[in-house]
Amino acid sequence: xxxxxxxxxxxxxxxxxxxxxxxxxxxxxxxxxxxxxxxxxxxxxxxxxxxxxxxxxxxxxxxxxxxxxxxxxxxxxxxxxxxxxxxxxxxxxxxxxxxxxxxxxxxxxxxxxxxxxxxxxxxxxxxxxxxxxxxxxxxxxxxxxxxxxxxxxxxxxxxxxxxxxxxxxxxxxxxxxxxxxxxxxxxxxxxxxxxxxxxxxxxxxxxxxxxxxxxxxxxxxxxxxxxxxxxxxxxxxxxxxxxxxxxxxxxxxxxxxxxxxxxxxxxxxxxxxxxxxxxxxxxxxxxxxxxxxxxxxxxxxxxxxxxxxxxxxxxxxxxxxxxxxxxxxxxxxxxxxxxxxxxxxxxxxxxxxxxxxxxxxxxxxxxxxxxxxxxxxxxxxxxxxxxxxxxxxxxxxxxxxxxxxxxxx
Amino acid sequence: xxxxxxxxxxxxxxxxxxxxxxxxxxxxxxxxxxxxxxxxxxxxxxxxxxxxxxxxxxxxxxxxxxxxxxxxxxxxxxxxxxxxxxxxxxxxxxxxxxxxxxxxxxxxxxxxxxxxxxxxxxxxxxxxxxxxxxxxxxxxxxxxxxxxxxxxxxxxxxxxxxxxxxxxxxxxxxxxxxxxxxxxxxxxxxxxxxxxxxxxxxxxxxxxxxxxxxxxxxxxxxxxxxxxxxxxxxxxxxxxxxxxxxxxxxxxxxxxxxxxxxxxxxxxxxxxxxxxxxxxxxxxxxxxxxxxxxxxxxxxxxxxxxxxxxxxxxxxxxxxxxxxxxxxxxxxxxxxxxxxxxxxxxxxxxxxxxxxxxxxxxxxxxxxxxxxxxxxxxxxxxxxxxxxxxxxxxxxxxxxxxxxxxxxx
Numbered sequence: 176x177x178x179x180x181x182x183x184x185x186x187x188x189x190x191x192x193x194x195x196x197x198x199x200x201x202x203x204x205x206x207x208x209x210x211x212x213x214x215x216x217x218x219x220x221x222x223x224x225x226x227x228x229x230x231x232x233x234x235x236x237x238x239x240x241x242x243x244x245x246x247x248x249x250x251x252x253x254x255x256x257x258x259x260x261x262x263x264x265x266x267x268x269x270x271x272x273x274x275x276x277x278x279x280x281x282x283x284x285x286x287x288x289x290x291x292x293x294x295x296x297x298x299x300x301x302x303x304x305x306x307x308x309x310x311x312x313x314x315x316x317x318x319x320x321x322x323x324x325x326x327x328x329x330x331x332x333x334x335x336x337x338x339x340x341x342x343x344x345x346x347x348x349x350x351x352x353x354x355x356x357x358x359x360x361x362x363x364x365x366x367x368x369x370x371x372x373x374x375x376x377x378x379x380x381x382x383x384x385x386x387x388x389x390x391x392x393x394x395x396x397x398x399x400x401x402x403x404x405x406x407x408x409x410x411x412x413x414x415x416x417x418x419x420x421x422x423x424x425x426x427x428x429x430x431x432x433x434x435x436x437x438x439x440x441x442x443x444x445x446x447x448x449x450x451x452x453x454x455x456x457x458x459x460x461x462x463x464x465x466x467x468x469x470x471x472x473x474x475x476x477x478x479x480x481x482x483x484x485x486x487x488x489x490x491x492x493x494x495x496x497x498x499x500x501x502x503x504x505x506x507x508x509x510x511x512x513x514x515x516x517x518x519x520x521x522x523x524x525x526x527x528x529x530x531x532x533x534x535x536x537x538x539x540x541x542x543x544x545x546x547x548x549x550x551x552x553x554x555x556x557x558x559x560x561x562x563x564x565x566x567x568x569x570x571x572x573x574x575x576x577x578x579x580x581x582x583x584x
Numbered sequence: 585x586x587x588x589x590x591x592x593x594x595x596x597x598x599x600x601x602x603x604x605x606x607x608x609x610x611x612x613x614x615x616x617x618x619x620x621x622x623x624x625x626x627x628x629x630x631x632x633x634x635x636x637x638x639x640x641x642x643x644x645x646x647x648x649x650x651x652x653x654x655x656x657x658x659x660x661x662x663x664x665x666x667x668x669x670x671x672x673x674x675x676x677x678x679x680x681x682x683x684x685x686x687x688x689x690x691x692x693x694x695x696x697x698x699x700x701x702x703x704x705x706x707x708x709x710x711x712x713x714x715x716x717x718x719x720x721x722x723x724x725x726x727x728x729x730x731x732x733x734x735x736x737x738x739x740x741x742x743x744x745x746x747x748x749x750x751x752x753x754x755x756x757x758x759x760x761x762x763x764x765x766x767x768x769x770x771x772x773x774x775x776x777x778x779x780x781x782x783x784x785x786x787x788x789x790x791x792x793x794x795x796x797x798x799x800x801x802x803x804x805x806x807x808x809x810x811x812x813x814x815x816x817x818x819x820x821x822x823x824x825x826x827x828x829x830x831x832x833x834x835x836x837x838x839x840x841x842x843x844x845x846x847x848x849x850x851x852x853x854x855x856x857x858x859x860x861x862x863x864x865x866x867x868x869x870x871x872x873x874x875x876x877x878x879x880x881x882x883x884x885x886x887x888x889x890x891x892x893x894x895x896x897x898x899x900x901x902x903x904x905x906x907x908x909x910x911x912x913x914x915x916x917x918x919x920x921x922x923x924x925x926x927x928x929x930x931x932x933x934x935x936x937x938x939x940x941x942x943x944x945x946x947x948x949x950x951x952x953x954x955x956x957x958x959x960x961x962x963x964x965x966x967x968x969x970x971x972x973x974x975x976x977x978x979x980x981x982x983x984x985x986x987x988x989x990x991x992x993x
Contacts, residue, residue, distance in 0.1 A: 191640045228664060231600045233671035240670070243678050244663035247656035254653035255637060261649070262642035269652050274727055295727075318683055318704075 177342040178300070179204055182214040182310065182332035186349050187406035188252050189219030198259040200347065200406065201305060205265065210300050212339065214310040214332040215256060217248025238283035242312075242322045246272070249309035249328070257307050267305040270296065272312030273320065277331065279313035285324035287389075288313060288331070291338035300339075308335060326387020333390045337397035344399050346386060347406035352413035353378065353385055355577035356430040361568050363578030369414045370428060375401075377520040377554045378429050391415070426523035426530055427575035432568050434515040434561045435486040436466075438547060441496070443477040443506025451480065453503055454496070461495055463488045466516070467549040467558065477506065483547060483558055486512050514546060515564035518556040519571060531555045537574045543567050586751040587709070588613050591623040591719065591741035595758050596815035597661050598628030607668040609756065609815065610714060614674060619709050621748065623719040623741040624665060626657025647692035651721070651731045655681070658718035658737070666716050676714040679705065681721035682729065686740065688722035694733035696798075697722060697740070700747035709748075717744060735796020742799045746806035753808050755795060756815035761822035762787065762794055764986035765839035770977050772987030778823045779837060784810075786929040786963045787838050800824070835932035835939055836984035841977050843924040843970050844895040845875075847956060850905070852886040852915025860889065862912055863905070870904055872897045875925070876958040876967065886915065892956060892967055895921050923955060924973035927965040928980060940964045946983045952976050 181204060183197050197215070204211045225244050229236045253269035260267040276292030299306045310328025315321045323330050329346060336344035351366060353375065358364035370378075372395035379388040385403050394401050394415065404412025444450045451470065458465055467483045484492055489510060496508055524530045531548075534555050538545055543566070547558035559567055572578060590613060592606050606624070613620050634653050638645045662678035669676040685701030708715045719737025724730045732739050738755060745753035760775060762784065767773035779787075781804035788797040794812050803810050803824065813821025853859045860879065867874055876892045893901055898919060905917055933939045940957075943964055947954055952975070956967035968976055981987065 191637060194641065225660065228600060228660075229667050232603065232664060232668045235671075236667040237670055240663040240666045240678060243666075243680075244660060247659045250656045250659075251634065251637075251653060254649040255641060257649045257652075258638050258645040259641045261646055262644075269649060271652075271729075274729075320680075 178210040180212045180336040180341045180344040183347045185216040212306045215252045216328040221248040242283045246312040253307045269307045271309045273314035275308045277313035279321045281315035286321040288334045293338040329387045329390035333393045336399045345402045351405040426527045427519045428521040432517045436514040437512040440481045440509045442479045445477045445504045513561045515561040587619040589621045589745040589750045589753040592756045594625040621715045624661045625737040630657040651692045655721040662716045678716045680718045682723035684717045686722035688730045690724035695730035697743045702747040738796045738799035742802045745808045754811045760814040835936045836928045837930040841926045845923040846921040849890045849918045851888045854886045854913045922970045924970040929963045
């Protein structure tokens with residue numbers, strides 16, 4: 176008898192009917208002869224509604240109190256799902272984060288799980304029960320309720336799977352798996368049957384949005400096999416695990432893209448030694464998320480520097496930089512908005528150094544100008560004109576034969 | 585510096601505006617130089633909405649899961665009220681039942697508080713914070729969330745006041761206090777400035793509905809001074825405490841009434857010895873609430889027996905009695921519906937045995953026939969025709985001079 180952890184997100188439990196559907200998926204797994212632990216999020220728009228009420232009372236509500244407020248969302252779902260399972264004749268019990276022994280840092284709104292006392296859930300399983308655990312929440316030392324931040328329920332599921340040494344953690348969502356690229360925009364996008372943790376991490380960070388990077392990291396660290404699959408359809412999803420049979424593998428396994436990017440360039444930076452760290456410390460302190468950073472190639476003084484940010488952060492970024500102009504010692508700032516980032520991802524790149532060149536070649540053949548480049552061992556990203564983004568995604572998806580038969584399936 | 589416990593019910597916290605109003609009442613008390621602990625219920629119709637969702641999933645949801653579900657209601661209120669207080673510049677912190685150290689029996693839906701670890705709340709108070717505690721809920725041994733049943737938030741407030749040795753427990757509600765009778769129906773009903781625990785207990789049991797009897801009992805056992813007052817208006821309410829200056833007191837302090845009562849009579853009960861206990865065990869087992877019981881005065885055999893129930897329980901009661909006719913050994917059942925119970929309450933009755941006689945005298949002078957009578961040390965109840973109920977209430981209220989100047993004020 177294997178132990179399976181299942182996770183269902185907010186959309187999957189968004190109504191009473193949806194909860195009935197989830198109950199049926201849980202029962203299927205139980206009837207397969209498995210022990211089942213289920214992690215659920217708050218129902219649909221519950222969190223937004225609670226946040227709305229708090230905002231009516233305060234522009235800056237305490238994060239401790241927001242955790243107290245928001246953690247009720249999952250607590251409602253766990254009891255309703257348990258009631259649904261009981262009504263269908265299955266023994267089940269619900270546990271909040273603190274009841275399930277999920278310990279976190281004493282940080283509100285974005286805590287990390289520090290420990291799980293698996294004995295509590297194990298005891299309920301040993302009594303034959305299906306155990307329903309509230310995702311997204313835990314208990315800090317001192318007894319306060321904490322929440323895990325975005326993607327928190329994914330993390331709860333993976334952490335529980337690790338603590339319980341589960342055979343598998345199934346992440347049920349509104350898509351059927353991880354695709355070679357976004358099927359809404361690119362023809363012939365294919366569902367991958369398997370993908371490595373590192374590839375998934377790059378895709379997650381690039382906005383594929385299926386799984387939160389923190390959950391993938393956690394799964395990688397504890398070697399938890401994940402499967403991303405649909406809560407509405409029966410087909411199998413995408414398995415995420417460490418080892419992939421490389422022979423079946425293409426070098427490039429996915430194309431990710433993201434728009435609304437601005438490139439900011441700082442010219443005439445007289446102190447290139449301390450300038451870099453001063454600028455990015457300043458932006459980080461103001462919660463501006465900087466993605467790609469490129470310093471001028473020559474070691475000339477004054478140097479210049481480019482970095483990419485989200486369009487929405489441009490006004491604030493310029494304001495901050497201008498305010499600290501004297502201290503940062505630069506001549507001028509330039510920027511270009513309406514850009515996009517397109518990336519190819521694949522573990523095979525490590526042993527295939529020509530992949531980046533091929534990407535640039537394909538883009539150049541199609542008159543798509545590359546404005547910034549960033550590479551990691553298993554990813555190449557290029558910043559291009561936003562209007563060319565979908566075209567570039569389609570061209571790269573075709574060029575690297577991602578829709579072809581060679582994708583493992 | 586005194587410690588005051590304040591309790592606000594569901595109507596008082598039914599909207600964001602109402603929560604703002606509650607925050608202002610709390611701040612007033614704090615600004616008076618007092619330490620303040622606040623107990624709140626779930627917002628308005630929240631509990632009904634949660635129950636509705638559970639009922640969609642099951643006709644008979646587990647009581648453990650219902651407690652898990654319903655306890656989220658108060659948790660939402662405590663965080664919102666704390667956010668409101670913070671926004672107004674006051675240090676405050678919210679605590680769920682389990683966080684506040686409220687221990688209960690391991691019974692779901694109707695648990696009794698067994699112990700409170702006051703050190704947790706005391707520590708927050710000592711740091712200068714207003715402490716907001718979720719009413720109606722606690723923690724059973726083993727770690728399950730429990731709820732206290734009807735009037736549970738009143739009980740939480742009184743129990744906390746006892747554990748913290750608070751100077752006073754203020755119960756804020758939608759009425760301005762305890763009245764000599766129901767002011768919606770009886771002219772010249774007067775608010776009492778003070779009433780004893782026992783009198784309040786009788787009035788609470790008689791459907792005055794202001795305070796739950798369990799909370800009053802708790803207050804009496806631990807000698808907690810209560811005040812029932814309005815959350816919307818500033819006037820002082822009714823103080824409930826042990827000792828009342830009897831010289832200021834009238835013998836009768838209140839007139840309570842309740843309609844929709846049926847009298848059931850069992851005739852020809854051949855085994856009067858065991859019949860009584862058999863009948864009432866049977867009815868109790870079937871959750872039929874029996875109020876007044878009268879056995880035939882003569883010791884004739886077969887005996888007869890009358891008791892009063894709510895109209896709504898009549899069909900079920902007759903069904904049960906007929907099903908067990910052979911075993912109970914009686915000849916026939918009769919009943920009369922559309923009756924009402926009218927009661928006079930007052931500690932002064934203990935030393936004034938003529939009060940019951942005066943009540944019957946007044947009723948008889950007004951051609952109101954008494955069909956059943958029940959008395960306790962501080963209460964006399966009569967069952968009468970329902971159509972005469974309000975008339976009787978007015979007559980008794982006048983006869984015992986409850987609207988007069990002698991009521992302490």
